[in-house]
Structures are given as C-alpha cells and as structure tokens.
Amino acid sequence: MSNASQNLPDDPAFLKAMIAALQAENAKMSATLRAHDQLIQDLRLRIARLRKQAFGKSSEKIEREIQQLELALEDLLIAASENSTKPIDEDDEIDPHASTDPSREKVIRRRPRVSEKAVRERREIDPGRVCPDCGGELRLVGEDASEILDMIAAQMKVIEVARLKKSCRCCEKMVQLPAPSRPIPGSMAGAGLLAYILVAKFDDHLPLYRLNEIFARMGADIPDSTLVDWCGRAMRVLQPLIERIEAAIMGSDLLHADDTPIRVLDRSLRDKGLGKGVKKGRIWAYVRDQRPWAGVAPPGAVYYFAPDWKEEHVHRHLEQTSGILQADGYKGYGKLYDPGGDGTSRFREAACWAHLWTP
Incomplete structure (x- = not known):
C-alpha cells in the first residue's frame, strides 16, 4: 500500500468531498484541453486557408500572418503536451510503476530520424562478474539496447601554434617550419x-x-x-x-528554374519621400538535380539576385546555357523557347505540373 493511501482520512463524508473536488478539477482540466484542441484545429484551418490563398501570387502580409499563426500554434501544442500523457512507442523503455489506466490516451508520434553518418557512442551498463544473490560467476547471455539522442555543446577553442626553432650543431643553421x-x-x-x-x-x-x-x-x-x-x-x-559551382550548374543541359520575391531597401526611394524606401526584388534559383533518374552529376543550385522582375535578368543568367528548362509560366522564359534563325530553339520547355491549371 502506498503512503498516499495510508494518509487518507477515514471519514466517508470527507472522502466524498475530496472525490467531488477532484472530479470538478478533472472536468475543468478536460474542458481546458478541449478548448486548446479546438483552438489548435482552428489555427490549422486558418493556416491552410492562408496558404491556399497565397499559392501562385505570394503576399508578404499573408506570409507574416502565417508565421505568427505558426508560432502561436507551437505555443499551444507545447501547452497541450504538458497536460497529456507521455508518448510511448515500441522502442521506448516503459516505467513499470507508471499508470496503466486504459482511459488515458497514449499519443504515438513519429520517432526522430537520425542519419547513419551521425556520430555514435556505445555505453555499456554492466552488472559485474559476480551474482549479487549467491556470489556465483555471471555469464553474458544477451543485452537490451536502446538509443538516446543527445547534443554535445559547441566549444570555443584557442589553438596555440608554436613553431619550434632549432639550430644545427654542425653548421649552426637555424631551422623553422613556416x-x-x-x-x-x-x-x-x-x-x-x-x-x-x-x-x-x-x-x-x-x-x-x-x-x-x-x-x-x-x-x-x-x-x-x-x-x-x-x-x-x-x-x-x-x-x-x-564560380566553379556556378560554371558546373549553369553548364548543365537540364535546369530547374524558379524565382521568389524579397524585400529590398532602396535609399533613393526613401530620399524621394516614397514610403519607407522598400521595394520588391527577386532571387532566381537554377537547380541541377539528376537524382530522381539516377543521374551521375551531383545536385547543386545557383542563386542570382535582381532588383526587379524584368525578363532581361533571366536572359542574362541563361545566355551561355541551353538544353531543357523546367519552370513555371513566367512570361520572361517565353522568348527562350522561340526558334532562332536556324529554326531551332536554345531551350525545350518542360512545364511545371504544379502550375497546371485545372477547372
């Protein structure tokens, strides 16, 4: 019998009052959790709607609101996890003294994925060579292994480089490595x-x-x-x-291209009194990735900044490149697909399926 049960009073009326108080507290906590769950679902729905609204033509205001909602969602999920049961999966060590109440729901979450290249350390917990009961010799019959993912904190280190000076005993020459x-x-x-x-x-x-x-x-x-x-x-x-990475990527005969807006400070606009001096620039990304079809070339990406969305930037980026270009429907790519004087075009278009319009 536990110490908690031994300290309970014997008065039935007092015990009933304690039970009623605990039931009321439990109901209050359950209501709080249900409210948290509802708010989490509402936030998820709002984020999904905003993302759908932002698809295609992005909006900085929408992106900022999504980020704020995601931060609020994280806080709610953390608060909800404080009041939930510990998630247990098949590889966890289970405490034999933990509650086995079937009414408490177990939440199963995906285990973290750790690369095989991660540094690993083995620590053995050995009971020794002598039996603690009879003193007989112990023999190894197996082991139970589990994994703990830990972080080794970064450390600032001062490396002192000492270049020793030595002299020759014969010719007295001084010798010291650079x-x-x-x-x-x-x-x-x-x-x-x-x-x-x-x-x-x-x-x-x-x-x-x-x-x-x-x-x-x-x-x-x-x-x-x-x-x-x-x-x-x-x-x-x-x-x-x-420069070598840029030459290798842009020399590929198959490129994936896309651009994304970025806020740029322009002092000239602010000096002219035009708002806060912020305008919208662009970053173009050109990617080579042959992994989906077992290509031998290593994947890589090249990024170019442009102060605006004019097509001349794309033509300058790709002036030394030809082959297949997979991109969205941005009009600046159109002239790259047009036939030249000899009837051939520098690029074949591979349209992006994610931007295909369907009724």
Missing part, C-alpha cells in the same frame, strides 16, 4: 569558426549581434564589426569555389 596558412591572413579566425559563422548567418538567418552573445557565453568577445569583416573576407576566399 606558419600554416589561414583562411583570412592575419586573422584569428579558423576555418571551422568561419564555417560556423557563415552557416549561422546565411542559412540559419541568425543576426551577428546574437552570434556575438553566443560567443561571449563561450568565453570569446568578438565585436560585431569583426564578425562583419570576417563574413566579407570569408566570402572573398570562397569566391573561386562559388
């Missing part, structure tokens, strides 16, 4: 740190001032101005690699 090259000459930044900064800035969209705060917690105060300089000079170091 210093290893650095991505940015004269800078403290190592290759790994620069890669971390570039990925955080341009892929994870993390502002540099937040990186400054993260690095400060690790023991390194790197000013924002220094981070800006490192980003610019690192991009200069990567420029030859960028």
Whole structure:
C-alpha cells in the first residue's frame, strides 16, 4: 500500500468531498484541453486557408500572418503536451510503476530520424562478474539496447601554434617550419569558426549581434564589426569555389528554374519621400538535380539576385546555357523557347505540373 493511501482520512463524508473536488478539477482540466484542441484545429484551418490563398501570387502580409499563426500554434501544442500523457512507442523503455489506466490516451508520434553518418557512442551498463544473490560467476547471455539522442555543446577553442626553432650543431643553421596558412591572413579566425559563422548567418538567418552573445557565453568577445569583416573576407576566399559551382550548374543541359520575391531597401526611394524606401526584388534559383533518374552529376543550385522582375535578368543568367528548362509560366522564359534563325530553339520547355491549371 502506498503512503498516499495510508494518509487518507477515514471519514466517508470527507472522502466524498475530496472525490467531488477532484472530479470538478478533472472536468475543468478536460474542458481546458478541449478548448486548446479546438483552438489548435482552428489555427490549422486558418493556416491552410492562408496558404491556399497565397499559392501562385505570394503576399508578404499573408506570409507574416502565417508565421505568427505558426508560432502561436507551437505555443499551444507545447501547452497541450504538458497536460497529456507521455508518448510511448515500441522502442521506448516503459516505467513499470507508471499508470496503466486504459482511459488515458497514449499519443504515438513519429520517432526522430537520425542519419547513419551521425556520430555514435556505445555505453555499456554492466552488472559485474559476480551474482549479487549467491556470489556465483555471471555469464553474458544477451543485452537490451536502446538509443538516446543527445547534443554535445559547441566549444570555443584557442589553438596555440608554436613553431619550434632549432639550430644545427654542425653548421649552426637555424631551422623553422613556416606558419600554416589561414583562411583570412592575419586573422584569428579558423576555418571551422568561419564555417560556423557563415552557416549561422546565411542559412540559419541568425543576426551577428546574437552570434556575438553566443560567443561571449563561450568565453570569446568578438565585436560585431569583426564578425562583419570576417563574413566579407570569408566570402572573398570562397569566391573561386562559388564560380566553379556556378560554371558546373549553369553548364548543365537540364535546369530547374524558379524565382521568389524579397524585400529590398532602396535609399533613393526613401530620399524621394516614397514610403519607407522598400521595394520588391527577386532571387532566381537554377537547380541541377539528376537524382530522381539516377543521374551521375551531383545536385547543386545557383542563386542570382535582381532588383526587379524584368525578363532581361533571366536572359542574362541563361545566355551561355541551353538544353531543357523546367519552370513555371513566367512570361520572361517565353522568348527562350522561340526558334532562332536556324529554326531551332536554345531551350525545350518542360512545364511545371504544379502550375497546371485545372477547372
């Protein structure tokens, strides 16, 4: 018998009052959960409607509202999970002392997918070589294995490079190896740190001032101005690699093309008193991906920025390219499919099925 049951009073009337209070609290919690579930469903429906409305012609206002709704939905899902039972799947270790009440619904969620290339560590929990009951020798008959996904925190490390000087005992010549090259000459930044900064800035969209705060917690105060300089000079170091990737992708005979709007600050508009000086630019993406049909060329993408949506930008991007172009119905691609003087066209059109109109 548990200690909780031993401490219960013997008065039946008092016990009934406790049961009634617990039932009322349970009903209140159930109503709260039902309200949360209803609100979650409403938010999901609104997000779906907004996405359908935004399909085809995008709207910045709609996109911002979707993002805000998704943030609110995440908060509600977290709050709901606090009051729900622990999700259990077939590979989880089950606590034998946990509640077995069948009325409590178990929520089964998809297990995280971890790449086979992920670093793995094996930890063995060994009961020893001697039986704790009789003292006899234990022999291995099997094992029960489970997995825990953990994170090893990033660590800022100062690598001291010491170049030893040595002199020859015979000719007195001084011998010292040259210093290893650095991505940015004269800078403290190592290759790994620069890669971390570039990925955080341009892929994870993390502002540099937040990186400054993260690095400060690790023991390194790197000013924002220094981070800006490192980003610019690192991009200069990567420029030859960028150019080789661009030449390889744009030299393909089959490309996928698409564009997306992006907000651009234009000081000239603000100086003329035209709003906040914000206009809509474009980023064009050209992709080579042969994986669906077991092609041998590695996948890759090239991005070009343009201040507007004029077709001249597309023609300039593709002036050295020919073959098959799969894209949407943007009118700027039309002239690329027109026959030239010899009756042939530089590109064959592979229309995008996602933009096919159906009644």
